[in-house]
Amino acid sequence: MSDQALETVSEISALRKLVASRRQQGATIGFVPTMGALHAGHTSLIEAADADCDFVVVSIYVNPTQFGPDEDFERYPRVLEQDLAKCAAAGANLVWTPDTSIMYPDGYSTDVTVKALSRILEGATRTNHFQGVTTIVTKLLLSCLPDIAYFGAKDFQQQAIIRRMCLDLNIPVEINTCPIIRDTDGLALSSRNAYLSAEEREAGLSLSRALRLAEEKVAAGETDIAQIKAAMQQLLNATPLLKLDYATIADPTTLEDISTVQSEMVALIAARVGTTRLIDNCQLAPAATEKT
Amino acid sequence: MSDQALETVSEISALRKLVASRRQQGATIGFVPTMGALHAGHTSLIEAADADCDFVVVSIYVNPTQFGPDEDFERYPRVLEQDLAKCAAAGANLVWTPDTSIMYPDGYSTDVTVKALSRILEGATRTNHFQGVTTIVTKLLLSCLPDIAYFGAKDFQQQAIIRRMCLDLNIPVEINTCPIIRDTDGLALSSRNAYLSAEEREAGLSLSRALRLAEEKVAAGETDIAQIKAAMQQLLNATPLLKLDYATIADPTTLEDISTVQSEMVALIAARVGTTRLIDNCQLAPAATEKT
Incomplete structure (x- = not known):
């Protein structure tokens, strides 16, 4: 200090x-x-x-x-x-x-x-x-x-x-x-959030919602990565105004997509809402492992 | 020390x-x-x-x-x-x-x-x-x-x-x-000189000879860069066993070819002698300018 x-x-x-x-x-x-x-x-x-x-x-x-x-x-x-x-x-x-x-x-x-x-x-x-x-x-x-x-x-x-x-x-x-800092509604802070209209901001909340869904599934013991990805994508694709680019689960170091659960994983999302590109992510740890 | x-x-x-x-x-x-x-x-x-x-x-x-x-x-x-x-x-x-x-x-x-x-x-x-x-x-x-x-x-x-x-x-x-360190015969020292046969080494001496020729011409007041390059190239192309890659005069910072005399210049040569690639160079300063 x-x-x-x-x-x-x-x-x-x-x-x-x-x-x-x-x-x-x-x-x-x-x-x-x-x-x-x-x-x-x-x-x-x-x-x-x-x-x-x-x-x-x-x-x-x-x-x-x-x-x-x-x-x-x-x-x-x-x-x-x-x-x-x-x-x-x-x-x-x-x-x-x-x-x-x-x-x-x-x-x-x-x-x-x-x-x-x-x-x-x-x-x-x-x-x-x-x-x-x-x-x-x-x-x-x-x-x-x-x-x-x-x-x-x-x-x-x-x-x-x-x-x-x-x-x-x-x-x-x-x-x-x-760590990511979020607004109280869950939207990850970004200088580009200033570009969003009220409707676009509501659509943008689907990113953090999809990540919470992935976290919940992993915490509940879901080990089928394809199923978790599909759930995220379904939530995002159902959001008006939002055009999904990717919603995937990857290795946190190599960023390569993974197909089976591992001790460290990251869920990554990018989407366009209107003309604004939004990204968000969260680290995932399988139920048996302590989250870091 | x-x-x-x-x-x-x-x-x-x-x-x-x-x-x-x-x-x-x-x-x-x-x-x-x-x-x-x-x-x-x-x-x-x-x-x-x-x-x-x-x-x-x-x-x-x-x-x-x-x-x-x-x-x-x-x-x-x-x-x-x-x-x-x-x-x-x-x-x-x-x-x-x-x-x-x-x-x-x-x-x-x-x-x-x-x-x-x-x-x-x-x-x-x-x-x-x-x-x-x-x-x-x-x-x-x-x-x-x-x-x-x-x-x-x-x-x-x-x-x-x-x-x-x-x-x-x-x-x-x-x-x-x-500065470049040369053997007594003028060949610029290089770890790759060890690859040269006696005949190839004799051919390799054309690089430093061509550079001396360029120096002499510039010192004598020659201002036609194309003429100096042509003289270097003629000497090198007349050397048995030597295959010229380039012999040029360039700006020492941008390494771009120059066509008119400037206060700082560098003559650069590359040639292959047998399977060995040799390079050499010298800085040139026009007659009126003190060489740096």
């Missing part, structure tokens, strides 16, 4: 200087990379970092390379003043706000790609999305050089890919994945 | 522990990544690191992913005992010898790619070579976390790509490119 005033920097050199100075004083450095438009999901990550670490850096940067040409880069919410207030309240010490001239200077030419994991699930429809994510996250991590970086479980595939990438490239950081 | 005994490690955790301990004592860390089979070119890099830095790490690892399927990975020379003696004599403090189970563990899935620079020159014939190089160099740099890493100018395109990659990914290291 720290009660110092919130600082902000844009340049990487200024960020590094402040982080190095704190590290030299023995501080552990926590890092929460964000695209801004912060909600309670983000602030829970900042609070987790503040609980673990002496100095907490939050980055706010809407990374163009992870948006497809038909996606919402232009209209993605940008509310820096509100974000800074939320960072301060949640315990951040430093907010880093690079711009695109800093992150992708003239002549920029390098990609980081996590092959297998990036082509499935979200990657099957969002071409190049994860390459954009892995490249910017490498850059953010190597600019800040934190001890621990915090990601939300809501973007489950993203955190799995980032874990694989950090392991593969020997990026010297620990990855901490924090 | 240090006169401590040479240590060797294989595991990344052991490497990091030793480097972190020296850094904590205030040491600057120099790093020379190699594939072993060390010659005076490599030892000049170790000596340069020893002159600049308090603690010098040399890695020896023959990286399979930068060899093509028809290239010489299997027969690439592996002479660890000799290499260790040369490292000690040149001033190395620590030799890191990871193996493939450490560098590419089960499930490994990540590539680093520097797009434009990797497709031209060497990259035009050696598909995926530079992706293998940039991926392993990222891993080596992030495992060791040196202050300065040393590369030879003989692999000119490689050092240009690595500079671009470190800049693009914000890898916190300074890249130091050291």
Whole structure:
């Protein structure tokens, strides 16, 4: 916990200087990379970092390379003043706000790609999305050089890919994945929920309902994975306004579909409601095993 | 300069522990990544690191992913005992010898790619070579976390790509490119020279002769780049046993061919002599400009 005033920097050199100075004083450095438009999901990550670490850096940067040409880069919410207030309240010490001239200077030419994991699930429809994510996250991590970086479980595939990438490239950081934060109606928090009309929001609740259904079935001893998937899909396909992309059960590390019950499993759903793409997930543990 | 005994490690955790301990004592860390089979070119890099830095790490690892399927990975020379003696004599403090189970563990899935620079020159014939190089160099740099890493100018395109990659990914290291070391007959040192017969070696001397010709023409005030290239190519094409791949003059940063004289230029040659591929280069400065 720290009660110092919130600082902000844009340049990487200024960020590094402040982080190095704190590290030299023995501080552990926590890092929460964000695209801004912060909600309670983000602030829970900042609070987790503040609980673990002496100095907490939050980055706010809407990374163009992870948006497809038909996606919402232009209209993605940008509310820096509100974000800074939320960072301060949640315990951040430093907010880093690079711009695109800093992150992708003239002549920029390098990609980081996590092959297998990036082509499935979200990657099957969002071409190049994860390459954009892995490249910017490498850059953010190597600019800040934190001890621990915090990601939300809501973007489950993203955190799995980032874990694989950090392991593969020997990026010297620990990855901490924090639980999904939900509104009282069950909708997983997302900056994109702001796009939903009241009817669309009601439709969006089917994602968390389908996940609860899967949890209940597994808790009740159901071991037929195909049956659990079919139940989720039936609930989702019966929802007006909702167009299901996938509802599946996978291994939490490889993200490969599974056909038989195993000790760790994750149920993953993606659907479009109107023009808004929603995702949600939950980890599942068979009845005999203690849930982690 | 240090006169401590040479240590060797294989595991990344052991490497990091030793480097972190020296850094904590205030040491600057120099790093020379190699594939072993060390010659005076490599030892000049170790000596340069020893002159600049308090603690010098040399890695020896023959990286399979930068060899093509028809290239010489299997027969690439592996002479660890000799290499260790040369490292000690040149001033190395620590030799890191990871193996493939450490560098590419089960499930490994990540590539680093520097797009434009990797497709031209060497990259035009050696598909995926530079992706293998940039991926392993990222891993080596992030495992060791040196202050300065040393590369030879003989692999000119490689050092240009690595500079671009470190800049693009914000890898916190300074890249130091050291001059080509040549045998007395002018042949640029390379571990692959061991493959050459006496006749092939004589043919290989045409590379450095062609570069000297280009230097002489530029020094004499020749400003017609096409004419200089043609002279190099004529000399090389007239050499028995030698099959020219390219002989060109390029911008040292972008590696794009140039057609008019500029203050910094590099002449680059690649040729096959028998089954051995040879490369060489030299920087050129027009007569009016002081050569850097």
